[in-house]
Amino acid sequence: MQYSAKVMDHFANPRNVGEFPNADGVGEVGNPACGDIMKMSIKVENNVIVDVKFKTFGCGAAIATSSISTEMIKGKTLDEALKLTNKAVAEALDGLPPAKMHCSVLAEEAIEAAIDDYLKKTTGKGLEKKKAHAHDEHHGH
Amino acid sequence: MTKIYMDNAAGTPMHPHVVEVMIPFLKEGFGNPSNLHQFGRITNDVIQEARGHVANLIHAKPNEIIFTSSGTEANNFALKGLLTSHKKKGNHIITSEIEHFSVLNPLKSLEKLGYVVTCLPVDKYGMVNPDDVKKAITPTTTMVSIMYANGEIGTIEPMKEIGAITKERGVLFHTDAVAAAGNIPVNVEEAHIDALSMSANQFYGPPGIGALYVREGVRILPFMEGGIQEGGRRAGTENIIGIVGMGKAAELAKLEMSQRVPKVQSLREQLKDGILKNIQHVYINGHPTNRLPGNLSLCLEYIEGESVLLFLDMQGIAISSGSACTSRSLKASHVIMATGVDAAIAQGTVLFSLGIDNSVDDVKYVLEKLPPIVERLRQMSPLYMKGK
Numbered sequence: 001m002q003y004s005a006k007v008m009d010h011f012a013n014p015r016n017v018g019e020f021p022n023a024d025g026v027g028e029v030g031n032p033a034c035g036d037i038m039k040m041s042i043k044v045e046n047n048v049i050v051d052v053k054f055k056t057f058g059c060g061a062a063i064a065t066s067s068i069s070t071e072m073i074k075g076k077t078l079d080e081a082l083k084l085t086n087k088a089v090a091e092a093l094d095g096l097p098p099a100k101m102h103c104s105v106l107a108e109e110a111i112e113a114a115i116d117d118y119l120k121k122t123t124g125k126g127l128e129k130k131k132a133h134a135h136d137e138h139h140g141h
Numbered sequence: 142m143t144k145i146y147m148d149n150a151a152g153t154p155m156h157p158h159v160v161e162v163m164i165p166f167l168k169e170g171f172g173n174p175s176n177l178h179q180f181g182r183i184t185n186d187v188i189q190e191a192r193g194h195v196a197n198l199i200h201a202k203p204n205e206i207i208f209t210s211s212g213t214e215a216n217n218f219a220l221k222g223l224l225t226s227h228k229k230k231g232n233h234i235i236t237s238e239i240e241h242f243s244v245l246n247p248l249k250s251l252e253k254l255g256y257v258v259t260c261l262p263v264d265k266y267g268m269v270n271p272d273d274v275k276k277a278i279t280p281t282t283t284m285v286s287i288m289y290a291n292g293e294i295g296t297i298e299p300m301k302e303i304g305a306i307t308k309e310r311g312v313l314f315h316t317d318a319v320a321a322a323g324n325i326p327v328n329v330e331e332a333h334i335d336a337l338s339m340s341a342n343q344f345y346g347p348p349g350i351g352a353l354y355v356r357e358g359v360r361i362l363p364f365m366e367g368g369i370q371e372g373g374r375r376a377g378t379e380n381i382i383g384i385v386g387m388g389k390a391a392e393l394a395k396l397e398m399s400q401r402v403p404k405v406q407s408l409r410e411q412l413k414d415g416i417l418k419n420i421q422h423v424y425i426n427g428h429p430t431n432r433l434p435g436n437l438s439l440c441l442e443y444i445e446g447e448s449v450l451l452f453l454d455m456q457g458i459a460i461s462s463g464s465a466c467t468s469r470s471l472k473a474s475h476v477i478m479a480t481g482v483d484a485a486i487a488q489g490t491v492l493f494s495l496g497i498d499n500s501v502d503d504v505k506y507v508l509e510k511l512p513p514i515v516e517r518l519r520q521m522s523p524l525y526m527k528g529k
Binding site for chain 1: 443444445447448451452455473484485488520521522523524525
């Protein structure tokens with residue numbers, strides 16, 4: 001199992017690490033027993049994600065997928081961000097080893113959870129229908 | 142680039158003298174040892190010489206040593222070969238939860254064939270209780286298989302106590318000594334061991350060669366069938382170059398044991414003390430004193446082992462991790478879990494396994510590089526809130 005140069009770049013120099021004192025939405029997914037937890041914090045203006053930060057407990061792939069997915073949703077509308085798939089995240093990293101695909105699923109879920117949290121805070125109602133995730137590639141929690 | 146190797150538990154570098162004795166046999170080691178001509182005589186002689194050195198390392202007789210392709214083959218051979226040859230006596234075997242997969246997986250297969258396996262727990266140090274072994278023995282028990290020492294957490298198991306029990310009860314005693322043989326004194330007579338697995342690349346010999354010791358008079362069915370090599374117990378033309386290397390490695394290990402053990406142990410202690418002094422929220426895995434000299438297994442709380450491994454690799458330091466993400470199974474190490482460590486903390490397992498090639502400078506370099514890596518990952522971790 002080897003990581004691509006892109007994964008190693010995002011692992012060694014992760015983008016947008018941290019959290020906001022007054023985040024508009026926060027999503028935390030994963031389970032320490034399974035090896036990864038991702039926490040995504042977003043700032044939203046006019047339905048656009050103007051800033052995003054992450055904190056991740058996990059392996060190289062978990063950190064790299066968190067990092068690249070923050071780049072991929074920054075400046076996007078909420079609808080656009082919700083369309084981000086784990087496959088697109090993995091492709092943007094020039095692929096992930098098969099055993100690490102669950103990390104990209106986690107990134108997708110973390111973004112969705114942050115948006116869900118934002119909607120609940122602002123409209124009192126979360127996402128109507130959660131997306132179906134590639135849970136066959138995701139180890140059990 | 143800096144190259145510091147602290148992953149000796151995964152495989153040791155070859156000793157220069159081992160390489161030296163192997164090289165001529167790349168050219169001249171082709172004669173089949175089963176043949177009577179001069180070419181066969183040369184290789185046959187060196188194999189017998191190597192067998193002597195391997196036997197001597199563990200206080201066995203040369204005819205009790207069977208060369209195999211690896212420690213894994215030796216474990217498979219011992220379990221399957223001994224259980225099937227003693228089928229009339231019974232179908233029960235006793236083992237422990239912290240065995241290597243080359244013991245646990247063959248036993249799973251044997252269970253499907255009708256054998257009954259008792260898997261003993263270990264204490265928080267990874268130690269098997271000899272009393273548990275005694276209590277688990279039934280009239281149908283044919284064998285106890287408990288590892289000599291655990292390569293992941295370093296704990297050395299109570300061999301003499303278990304050996305005394307199996308001897309008294311007339312049960313075979315096999316031990317996976319892959320992590321122990323060549324690194325600490327091993328004596329099959331003292332501990333009444335009937336079968337013992339070992340591997341050359343755990344004590345500065347080449348990879349791809351191992352051995353199984355089987356006590357004289359103990360019947361074992363061949364695992365690899367064919368010709369009459371290795372006294373008819375392991376068919377296949379011998380790995381002459383590997384055997385020559387293993388023989389030399391065994392000879393050197395025996396000769397240098399009394400210098401190697403304190404040297405490696407002292408480096409390990411320096412590394413351990415430095416880490417405990419400079420990094421907080423660290424737990425040592427395995428037994429505090431009764432452990433392999435080079436083993437330092439740690440749980441670094443709030444972070445995950447693989448990311449530590451990757452950052453250390455960027456600094457030229459090679460180690461292992463016991464986290465879920467490093468194994469293909471996506472489960473934390475069964476060994477760490479068996480010692481009762483919390484599943485989240487187990488994810489932060491890293492293993493430094495030092496060897497005879499490491500120096501004080503290596504330890505200093507690791508102590509310089511590790512703390513900022515741990516701090517950086519903790520700052521990135523949602524589980525870590527400093528000061529709270």
